[in-house]
Amino acid sequence: MDDLTEMLKGTLEGCVLEIISGEETYGYAITRRLNELGFTDVVEGTVYTILLRLEKNGLVQVTKKPSGMGPPRKFYALNDAGREERERFWVKWQYLSSRIDKLKGGGR
Amino acid sequence: MDDLTEMLKGTLEGCVLEIISGEETYGYAITRRLNELGFTDVVEGTVYTILLRLEKNGLVQVTKKPSGMGPPRKFYALNDAGREERERFWVKWQYLSSRIDKLKGGGR
DNA sequence: CGCACTACTCCGTGATACTGTGTAGTGGTA
């Protein structure tokens, strides 16, 4: 798939929120998960900027744990604000995708 | 619907391509059409920057016509490159939306 | 000891939608 970066703006953060909501996890693993899910070109640098942003915006709770497989990991879990933001994201996604699909189908 | 601007990045241009592909039209009318379609916050300034970009990238053919209802209008129509770009846009949209929906549904 | 893999940080870049302001043409109305 050729370049999706522009299309991912605003949605990738929501995807990360969704992944975190499933289980407490960390940056490196989130990147691998996104790659598995078809977001093949998403790299670590991108995910870490999103995670720092989530932390700065108070949407996640962060816990540092030793790894055994390398440096310590920063585990992320959604707090209440994070769960609300995740809800808002899905509402927006639903809204947008329905409008786009309507436009595709003739826009009537 | 609260702010969709980030989510629109990369998709709004495709929407404009789709609208133009339906009929030769002009900036002001495209803005109204987008508003009707549910992209309520999209304003003229945004549409004109997209149209200028499409023209600069050689995806449209432009024809100036007098209006009778105000200043002359610049009508836009897709050329071959524009039709190809439109195709690529829908392929990308299909790819992205299917991945996101899969993630939403549990990501398996 | 070097290399691969894991794991995080940070600075800069490019693309995009948006904001605000300005210009201009037409028509209605007081």
Next chain:
DNA sequence: TACCACTACACAGTATCACGGAGTAGTGCG
């Protein structure tokens, strides 16, 4: 005439976001 509303386009500046690249560290394997 003077004013306003609606139509129609242009452009400079801003914010946000994903990404690239480089660097730092920890573990284990040959």
